[in-house]
Amino acid sequence: MLFNSLQYLVFLPTVFLLFWLIPHKLRVPLLLVSSYVFYMSWRPIYGLLILGLTVSNFLLVPLIARSVEQKTKKWWLAGVVAVNLVTLGIFKYANFGMQTVKDTFNIFGVNFHEPHLHIILPLGISFFVFEFIHYAVEVYRGKPLVKNFMDFALFASFFPTQIAGPIKRYQDFIPQLSIPSKFKWQYLDDGMQLILMGLFKKVIIADNLSLVAQAGFSHPASFSSLDLWLITYSFAFQIFFDFAGYTDIARGSAMLFGYKVPINFNLPYLASNVSNFWDRWHISLSTWLRDYLFIPLGGSRCSRLKVYRNLFITMALGGLWHGAAMHFFAWGVYQGVILIAHREYSRLLQKTGMASKLLSSKVYHVASIILTFHVVCIGWVLFRAESIKDAFFIIGKMLAAPAALLHFSVAQLSILQIRDPIIFPALLVILPVLMVAHVMVNWLNDKKLYLSPPWALQVGVMVALMCVLTIFSPDTSPRFIYFQF
C-alpha cells in the first residue's frame, strides 16, 4: 500500500478513528493488526517474514541480557546479528553475490552458469532488520529489554515507518506506547499538515523532476555537459523531495496517533562540507551507521589510518545497503573517499592555522556550500546511473562543463527544448527556486512567524496544498525511491 494511493486514503482515516474510539489497552493491538494488514496488502506471504524475524529477535535478544559472561554475551549478540543479516543477505544480496562471483571468475576466464534465485525483495526489509540489530546491540550494551511482545512487534512493524523508515530507536518509541494519551486536535492538525506537505513534495515536486532524471540518465549521450548538470541537479532535488516527502507522510501519520518518530533531513543541500551533509541527510541511517558500524569498528578514537579505514568501510557498506548493485557500492565508496578527503583537508587547515580565519568568512561559507552541493551531485550520478559505465560516462562529460561555460548560451541546453512536459523548459526557474527555498527555510527556522505561524496562515497553506494536490496529482505516481531499499 502506497502512501499516495487511494487505499491509504481509506486505510489511514479508518485506523485513526478506531484508534481514538477504542480503550487505550486495545490501541497497540489495533496498530499491530493494521500494520500487518498494511504490509500484507502487497504480498501476504511476506507477513510471515516480518513476523518470523520479530519472534526470533524477541526470543533471542533476552539471551544476551541473561548471559553473565561477557564472552557469552558477545556470542549471543553475534548470533542475533547473524540471523538478521543472513535473512537480509538471502533476500537482498543472494543474486548480486552470485553474479559478482561469476563476474570475478569470468575475469580469470572461468565461465559458469550461476543459479538465479527468483526472490522478490520484501519491502522495508533493510529498515526493520536495522531496527532489530539496533535493539540487540543496545541490549548488549545494557539497555532494558522490551517485555511486552505486542509492543516489540509494533516497534518493528509500525506502518508509518515500516517501508522506508525513519529508522526508529526502541528507547524512544516503546515508552510512547504506554502513555494513555487523550485525543488532541493538535495531533490531527500537525499530522495532516505534515502529510499534505509530504504529498506535495512527492507528487508535485519529486514526480515531475523524475521525468527529467529518467530522460537524462537513460540517454546520457543525447545531452551536453551542461544538460547533464541540470539533469543531475534535478535528480538531487528529486531524491531529496521524494524521501523527505515520504518521511513527512510517515511522521504525519504517526503524529495522528500521538506518536513521534525521528526526523530524517535538515536542509541537506545547505551543508558546508560532506561531513556536515551526513549530519543532515537521512539522519536516522547516518546515526545508525555511526552507532552500530563506525563506532564498533573503532570509530575515531584510533590511529588516523584506522579512522579512515573505518570511515571507508562504513560508507561503502552504507552504499551497498541502498541496493544490491555495483553503482550503489561505488556511491558508498565515493562517500567514504570524500569524507576522508574532507578530514585531511580540515587537518591541513588546522595545521596551517588557516582554519579560524577561513571558516569565519561568509564568502568561504557560501563557497563551501556550493562546492559541497556539487560534490554531492557527482555522487548522485553514481547512485542514479543505470550502470557504472554510464556513471563514468556522465561524470566524464560533466567535468567538461567549465569549458562549455566559457562560451555559454541557452542553445547549449537541449534539455530545455523538450517542451512537453512543462517541467523541462521550466527547469531554469524551478531549480533555483528549490535552492532558494532551502535558504529561505533555513533563514525562517528561528523566526517566530515560522515557529508558530498564525492560525489563518496555516489553514490557508493547507487549503492551497489540497487544491494543488487535487488538480495536479497524476493518475499514477512512481513508487518512492527508497521503497526499493
Add this chain to the structure above:
Amino acid sequence: MATCDSATGSRQCCCSKRNATAVPDFLERLLSARFVVAVLSFMTICALAATLSLGKRPSQQFSEHNWASWAFQDFLTVREKPQVVFLGSSLVLVPVAGVDANFLNRRLDGSQHHRSFYFEQRFKEATGAPVRTFNLALPGEMPSDAYLMTDFLLDGEKKPDILIYGVGPRDFMDNILPSPASTDAFHSLARLGDVSRLLDRVMPEWTDKLNFKLGRTFYLYGKKEDLSVAASRLSSSVLARLAPVPPGKSAFTVEQRRQLMPLYHPCELTAGDAFFRPSRSEQSIDNLAEYRKRYATVRWDTFATQMRFFTELLDVARQREIHVVVVSMPVTDINRSLIADYAWLAYRQSVHVLATLKGATFIDLQGSGAFKTADFMDTVHLHSGGGKKMLDIIVDTLAQRASCALSAKPDVQKLCNSTQAL
C-alpha cells in the same frame, strides 16, 4: 425550566447541563481545528468552482491526442452523416486503412484518415448506392468501448444506417486489460456521456469506483484534467515568451520525446506520427509472444462483461434502427492455437448466437476458409491484400442481403434504392 428535586433528577439535570455545554464545546473545538476548517474551505472552493464551471472545457475538446480522440473529434466535427460506420480493434483498423493506402496509392496519416474509400467505391459498384463511411475502429478497442461509441456517438444526426463490427477473440479475453475503463477510448468517451450507470462493470475495483465518485463529489478533482491542461498551456505560453526556442534549435518532436521517455503519455498520437503506407510485398511479423500473454489465462469475468457489452451494443443499435453486421474476424491457426479450446468455442458460439438472436447479419470470416496465412501481416492482422479480400466479402454480402433487408429496415431501404433502380 426543569426542576431537579430528587437525587436522580439532579444527576440527570447535571448530565443534561454538561451535555448542553459539551456539544457547543465540541463544535467550538472542531471548528477551531485547522485541518477541519481547511477541509470545509476546500469543499466550499469546490462548490464555488462548480457553480462557476471553472476551467471546464467543452466535452469534445480532449486533453491528449491519441487514436481515440482523433477519431471522435473527427466524427463529431464531420459535416456529412456517415451511412456506414466501422467498429472494432486494430484487426479492423489496420486492413481497412491499409487497403485505402494501396487503393489511393499514397501514405495515409493514421490520425486523420477515418474513411474507407475502397469500401465506398466497391459498395457503389455493387449496389449503385453512394455511401459515406466512417472508420471508428481503434487499436485495442473492446466491446465496452464499441458499446459506448454506439450509445454516445451513433445517435441523432450522426446515426448511421449500417454498423459493421469486426470482432476477434482478444476483444473478449484480453488478460492484459486491467478493466474496461482502462482503455484510451473509454477515457475519451467518458467525457462525452454519463458512464456512472455502468460503474460496476467498467470499474470492478473499489479504488476505481472511489476515484470516480471523488471526482463527482469534488469538482476540482473531477475536472483536474481540464484544469491541469489549462494551467499547463498557460505556463507553456509564458515559458515560450521567457525562454523561447533559440534560433537554429528546434523543440523535441513527440517521437524524439518518446524515445527519451517511453512511459510519458505512451499512447499520445500527433498528426504525422503514424502512417499507413501503400505496400505490395508484405512481411510477416511474429507477435505470438504478445498474444501468449493476452491469452495466458481465461478470465471469465472479463469474457462475461465484454459479451454483455456486445449484447447491449446490438440492443442499442436495434432500438435506433441501425443494422449491425457482425464480422467474425479471421486469425491465423497458430494464433488460434494459443487459446484454450473451451474458450475458443465459447467465443465463437456466443458471438454467433447473439448476433443471430439480435437480428444482426453475421459474416463468419474465420469459418469461411477464405483466409490463409499469406493474407496476414502477423498472426492476427490482415495486411492490405487480406483486407481487400475482407472488404470485398463484406460488400458482396451486404449487396446480396440488401433486398432482404429492404422490407424490414427502412434505413437500409434508402441505401438500396439505387440497387433497385439498377
